[in-house]
């Protein structure tokens with residue numbers, strides 16, 4: 305189920321980066337990212353738990369990961 | 378969690394406090410047997426978890442063992458504050474010269490234990506404090522500094538007690554203070570503590586309350602006293618709603634969104650925490666509102682937890698609106714709670730702007746939280762609106 309408040313956009317450039325996927329899995333405090341066979345996977349049921357800590361965006365510099373606040377749209 | 382008198386006395390006995398001979402009886406024949414062992418006049422006391430036994434006729438005296446079975450049968454069915462007896466404590470009747478009151482409890486305002494002592498025991502201590510304030514002493518003591526008998530001695534002496542009575546009372550009072558601290562009690566009380574005609578002291582009645590959260594630390598003691606893990610010792614059994622609230626809180630470790638207590642009103646409350654929730658609950662009632670529940674949120678619960686709590690409250694028959702209110706928060710995030718309640722409304726198939734009568738949680742991440750509330754058309758206010766006023770607005774909306 306997609307988030308009601310938060311969406312996360314992973315750019316095509318980093319989507320299949322296995323090392324980044326592992327890093328995202330490690331840094332996210334609410335387990336939104338999973339390192340899967342195809343690279344970065346997102347647990348959609350957890351999206352609304354995002355605490356906006358920016359650890360993921362810092363782990364993927366250059367806009368590889370973007371947090372979208374759906375309530376601002 | 379309250380102990381029965383016989384359990385409290387067993388705890389006292391283990392710490393060497395002076396007690397009269399006796400034990401609990403679960404049948405008239407057993408009461409007869411105990412009285413025969415004692416070999417003199419006895420008192421039979423209903424074992425209930427509330428006061429007012431004497432007034433209800435649930436305490437009786439017998440001169441001979443033969444009187445005991447009939448008295449046992451008379452006491453057992455008597456209701457004391459809605460409770461019937463679990464058993465009857467049969468104890469020797471002691472010739473009393475004077476009665477004293479000793480109690481150790483927790484002073485929430487000072488955040489310290491407080492020892493209350495009076496040389497006018499056996500009667501309502503509040504009445505004594507009002508009519509004879511010089512006969513009551515109130516002494517706070519530290520939970521960090523070493524406990525000294527001097528504290529007990531000074532508390533007793535402050536009521537005018539001196540000489541050998543002071544010397545005999547001091548170790549008893551000091552031991553009660555130690556029991557209070559050792560077992561995480563919220564109350565350890567002896568009333569009355571009697572001085573007998575021969576000068577000895579004896580605990581005539583007493584009871585203790587254990588902090589419910591500390592149950593796990595004292596499992597061994599509870600097992601030894603025969604208190605089962607399933608015994609809640611609450612005034613009533615938890616309702617299905619309350620059990621469901623407990624489950625919501627156990628979903629994950631983050632924060633608290635539970636401690637739900639069911640009431641029969643129509644205004645659902647998502648409130649927190651500690652003193653704030655009590656203040657808000659009272660404020661709602663003060664404005665003529667009828668809360669459907671009490672609850673506590675705090676410690677930054679997850680969105681999922683707040684969402685489930687909201688759904689639970691909204692599913693309660695008769696609840697058409699909820700009020701989401703807290704004091705100024707620092708470790709709980711406004712935006713996380715806002716997400717939780719809005720999501721709870723939507724997942725319940727309800728419009729947050731219709732169902733949330735007021736959202737009054739100022740503090741950490743409020744700008745972000747208010748954006749969410751604006752997006753969903755929910756009425757909110759910041760700290761410039763008092764908790765009392767916010768409660769009034771919530772109640773007014775129900776009437777509208």
Ligand code: SF4
Nearest residue numbers: 332354355357358360
């Ligand atoms: S901002 Fe923080 S909580 Fe949100 S997805 Fe990124 S790492 Fe996880």
